[in-house]
Amino acid sequence: MSFLNILNKYDNFDFEEYLRSVDDEMVLSSLEKKRLDDFDFLNLLSPKAKSHIEALAKKAHEITVANFGYTINLYLPIYISNYCSSDCLYCGFSKKNRIQRKKLSLNEIEIEAQEIAKSKIKHILLLTGESRAVTPLKYLCDAVKILKKYFSFVAIEVYPMSQEDYEVLFNSGVDGLTVYQESYDKKIYESVHISGEKSNYEYRLETPQRGAEAGFRNINIGTLFGLGHILKEAFFSGLHAAYLSDRYLGCEFGLSLPRINDAEGHFKPNHILDDVTFVQIMCAYRLFLPRVEINISTRESADFRDNLLGICATKFSAGSKTEVGGYTKAKTEPQFEISDTRKSDAVIQRIQNLGYEPVYKNWENI
Ligand code: SF4
Numbered sequence: 272m273s274f275l276n277i278l279n280k281y282d283n284f285d286f287e288e289y290l291r292s293v294d295d296e297m298v299l300s301s302l303e304k305k306r307l308d309d310f311d312f313l314n315l316l317s318p319k320a321k322s323h324i325e326a327l328a329k330k331a332h333e334i335t336v337a338n339f340g341y342t343i344n345l346y347l348p349i350y351i352s353n354y355c356s357s358d359c360l361y362c363g364f365s366k367k368n369r370i371q372r373k374k375l376s377l378n379e380i381e382i383e384a385q386e387i388a389k390s391k392i393k394h395i396l397l398l399t400g401e402s403r404a405v406t407p408l409k410y411l412c413d414a415v416k417i418l419k420k421y422f423s424f425v426a427i428e429v430y431p432m433s434q435e436d437y438e439v440l441f442n443s444g445v446d447g448l449t450v451y452q453e454s455y456d457k458k459i460y461e462s463v464h465i466s467g468e469k470s471n472y473e474y475r476l477e478t479p480q481r482g483a484e485a486g487f488r489n490i491n492i493g494t495l496f497g498l499g500h501i502l503k504e505a506f507f508s509g510l511h512a513a514y515l516s517d518r519y520l521g522c523e524f525g526l527s528l529p530r531i532n533d534a535e536g537h538f539k540p541n542h543i544l545d546d547v548t549f550v551q552i553m554c555a556y557r558l559f560l561p562r563v564e565i566n567i568s569t570r571e572s573a574d575f576r577d578n579l580l581g582i583c584a585t586k587f588s589a590g591s592k593t594e595v596g597g598y599t600k601a602k603t604e605p606q607f608e609i610s611d612t613r614k615s616d617a618v619i620q621r622i623q624n625l626g627y628e629p630v631y632k633n634w635e636n637i
Contacts, residue, residue, distance in 0.1 A: 357467025
C-alpha cells in the first residue's frame with residue numbers, strides 16, 4: 272500500500288465540519304493520551320485547540336526533552352546549480368524567471384565547501400534546481416564525493432529519482448534526502464506546478480519511500496505552507512511522516528514547516544499561516560510523532576526561531592545562503608529570501624545562551 276491509498280481514504284471527509292465539531296473535551300482528551308490516533312492529531316490541529324496552546328506547548332516541550340534532550344542539530348545548505356526545467360509559480364528558480372543561471376564546476380564546489388567548512392557544522396544539504404539534464408546523476412555523485420571530504424553527513428534536495436538512482440547516490444556517500452510535497456491537495460499541486468517533471472504529483476508523493484528503500488538514513492519531508500488549506504496540509508504531512516516512520520524503522524524522519532517567502536516572480540500565497548497557528552502545528556506534530564525531527568529553517572526570523580527552540584524544534588540551519596556560490600561569490604539570485612540572516616557563529620552562540628547544546632555532527636559513516 273502506498274501513502275496515496277491513505278490520502279484517498281480522506282477524499283470525501285468533510286474537514287471543515289469535523290474541525291468545527293471539535294470541543295474542549297476532545298482537545299483535552301487528545302492532549303492526555305500517550306499515543307495519538309489520526310483524529311487526536313486533527314483535534315490538536317483544530318481551531319479549538321488554540322485556546323489550549325500553552326498546555327500543548329508545555330507537553331510538546333516535555334516530549335522533546337525526553338526524546339532529544341536540550342540539543343539542536345545544525346546544518347548548512349549548499350546550492351550548486353539553479354537551472355530548472357520546471358515552472359513552479361512560487362519559486363525563484365522557475366524556468367520562466369529571467370535570472371542569471373549558474374552551475375558550479377567541481378572545482379568551484381570544492382572552494383565553496385572549504386569556505387563552509389570553516390564553520391563547525393559537519394552536516395550539509397546539497398541543493399540544485401530540478402534539471403536532470405544540467406545536473407545529471409554523475410555530476411551529483413561527483414559533488415557528493417567532494418563534500419564528503421569536508422562533512423560527515425551529506426543530504427540532498429534535488430529532483431526526485433528512481434530507487435536505483437538513489438542507490439547510486441547512497442553508495443557515493445549520500446546519507447539523507449529532503450523532498451517536500453509542497454501540497455497534498457492534488458488540484459492545488461497541479462495549479463502551481465505548471466510544467467516540467469515537478470508537475471507529476473504521484474511520483475513526488477512516493478519519492479520519500481523510494482529514498483527509504485534505497486537506504487538513506489534520514490529523510491525530511493513537509494508541505495509548503497501558503498499553497499493549500501493550512502490545517503489539512505499539516506494533517507497530511509503528519510500522516511505522511513507517520514506512514515513512513517511505521518514502515519522504515521531504520522530511518523529517521525523529519526518534518527519542516529516552510530512558509531512561502533518572497534522570491535523572483537513575487538507569488539502571493541493563497542493561505543496565510545500566522546505565527547500562533549505555526550506553533551500549534553509544530554506542537555501537534557510533536558505529540559503525534561514524538562521521535563520525528565522538527566526542522567526550522569532561516570525562512571523564519573531570528574527571534575521567532577529562538578522562541579521555537581524552547582518549545583520543540585530540534586534542527587536549525589544556520590548562516591544559510593540560498594544563492595549558487597553564495598558563500599564565496601554570491602553572483603546569482605536566491606531561491607527565496609531568508610529572514611534569519613545571522614552568521615552561523617551568532618546562531619550557535621544564541622543556542623548556547625538559551626541553554627541548548629548545538630550538535631555539529633551526529634553521524635559518521637565508518
Ligand atoms: S520548486 Fe524546484 S522544481 Fe520548482 S522551480 Fe523551484 S527548483 Fe524548480
